[in-house]
Amino acid sequence: MKRFILFAVVIALPGVQHPGNAQQLFSNLSASEKKLYREHVVGGQPDGNVPVYVRQGYVMRYNATYRIPEWVCYHIEKDYLKGPKREKRFSAFKTDIDTPDPVRTSDYTGTNYARGHMAPFFAMGGDRDGNSRYSNAEDIHKDPYDDETVYQANYMSNICPQDQDALNGAGGPWYKLETFIRKDLVGGRRSKELNVYAGAIVSNPDQCKILTNKHGATGIAIPDKFYQILIYQDKKTGDYITGAFLFPHVTSKKDLPSKDLFDYMVPVDSIEKETDLDFLHALSAAKQKKTESKTNRDFWEALASD
Numbered sequence: 001m002k003r004f005i006l007f008a009v010v011i012a013l014p015g016v017q018h019p020g021n022a023q024q025l026f027s028n029l030s031a032s033e034k035k036l037y038r039e040h041v042v043g044g045q046p047d048g049n050v051p052v053y054v055r056q057g058y059v060m061r062y063n064a065t066y067r068i069p070e071w072v073c074y075h076i077e078k079d080y081l082k083g084p085k086r087e088k089r090f091s092a093f094k095t096d097i098d099t100p101d102p103v104r105t106s107d108y109t110g111t112n113y114a115r116g117h118m119a120p121f122f123a124m125g126g127d128r129d130g131n132s133r134y135s136n137a138e139d140i141h142k143d144p145y146d147d148e149t150v151y152q153a154n155y156m157s158n159i160c161p162q163d164q165d166a167l168n169g170a171g172g173p174w175y176k177l178e179t180f181i182r183k184d185l186v187g188g189r190r191s192k193e194l195n196v197y198a199g200a201i202v203s204n205p206d207q208c209k210i211l212t213n214k215h216g217a218t219g220i221a222i223p224d225k226f227y228q229i230l231i232y233q234d235k236k237t238g239d240y241i242t243g244a245f246l247f248p249h250v251t252s253k254k255d256l257p258s259k260d261l262f263d264y265m266v267p268v269d270s271i272e273k274e275t276d277l278d279f280l281h282a283l284s285a286a287k288q289k290k291t292e293s294k295t296n297r298d299f300w301e302a303l304a305s306d
Contacts, residue, residue, distance in 0.1 A: 023051030023062060024051050024053075024054070025051050026052075027049075029054060036054050036055075037059055040057075040059045040073050040074050040075050041059050041073050042233075042280075043279060043280035044280065044281045044282035046197070046275075046279045047071075047277055048278075055119075055149075055155075056128060056145075056148060057123065057124040057149045057152060058072050058118075058152075060118070062099060066208075067101070067103050067219050068161075068221055069159075069199070071197055072118040072197070073196065073197045074119045074198075077186065077194075078186055078191045079125070079126040080123050080125050080128075081125055082125045082127075083121075083125020083134070083135060083150055084135050084150060089137055089140065090137050090150055090151070093115055093156055094151060096157035099157045102156065103157065103218075104156065105156060107211065108161070108220075110213045110214050113164075114161070114162050114164040114168055114169070115156075115159045115161075116159060116160050118159070118198045119153060120182075121150075121153045122178070123153075123182075124152070125150065126146070128145065128146055133146070135150050161211050161221075161222045161223075163251045165252065165253060166251055166255065167226070167249060173245070173247050173256065173264055174228075177245055177264075180304060181194065181196070185303055192232055193233075195231045196229065197229040197231070199228075199275065199277075200225070200226050201224065201225040202221055202224060203224050203225065203274075208221050224248070225247060225248055225249055225274065227244065227246045228245050230242065230243040230244075230300070242280075242296060243295070243297075244266050244268045244270065244295070245261075246264060246274065262297055262304075265295040265297050266295060267293050267294055268291070268292035279292065
């Protein structure tokens with residue numbers, strides 16, 4: 001059987017239309033949504049012309065059957081790190097009423113799995129509406145547009161079950177990669193703008209684990225692998241440099257194959273084989289092959305010590 005691939009408060013704001021229980025084809029997006037889409041999606045949508053949700057800080061393909069995002073992609077630059085702390089009104093997860101049978105934060109209670117962001121909270125800051133104001137947890141009236149960007153990071157539709165100890169908690173490879181992006185790549189001395197794809201994989205649908213709480217099965221799939229693809233465009237040559245990471249979803253650090261983040265690097269081609277997605281297909285065939293056939297480990301490791 002073909003594998004199944006898996007890769008918020010709603011406020012009416014000027015210029016952004018919420019899709020309201022339906023993902024949208026690009027052709028049906030509003031002008032403002034198309035602008036956001038073009039910021040976040042680079043190299044062509046990896047699954048072709050299928051409907052997506054366009055948020056202010058990311059674009060997402062959601063699978064309602066498995067109740068998790070298949071993939072998300074987001075653009076991040078240094079200004080986007082200037083966001084509020086995850087406290088007070090920004091601390092809570094939000095039910096995403098745009099999605100059918102929406103996941104609630106209580107679905108995860110007592111499951112021993114963390115609520116893992118695909119588009120990370122730390123990347124949702126910035127003065128995105130250009131009004132010289134930034135979102136903060138104290139003043140609900142200061143900057144409602146940028147507040148909404150932050151709220152959308154905590155939509156439960158942006159969440160996958162992740163093991164806290166062996167993946168997204170301190171010392172886990174997902175945690176290490178997000179820290180690398182935040183501190184070294186974007187927040188470092190030679191700050192770089194990136195586009196990032198993040199997604200989850202259920203390798204065998206017939207053996208898919210389902211998140212279970214005290215009330216029973218939730219219908220939320222527990223992926224057995226996660227990936228991220230970092231995409232940097234060289235400003236001089238225009239060429240893309242990719243860094244793809246593939247992580248096993250284990251439940252104990254002792255089952256991790258390595259403590260070194262960069263040992264999880266694979267060519268983008270490997271992610272495509274795992275997912276049946278086609279990243280960067282908007283490039284010429286020659287450029288796509290060149291970009292996706294190697295890990296570029298030396299390039300990314302050098303930035304870790306910058």
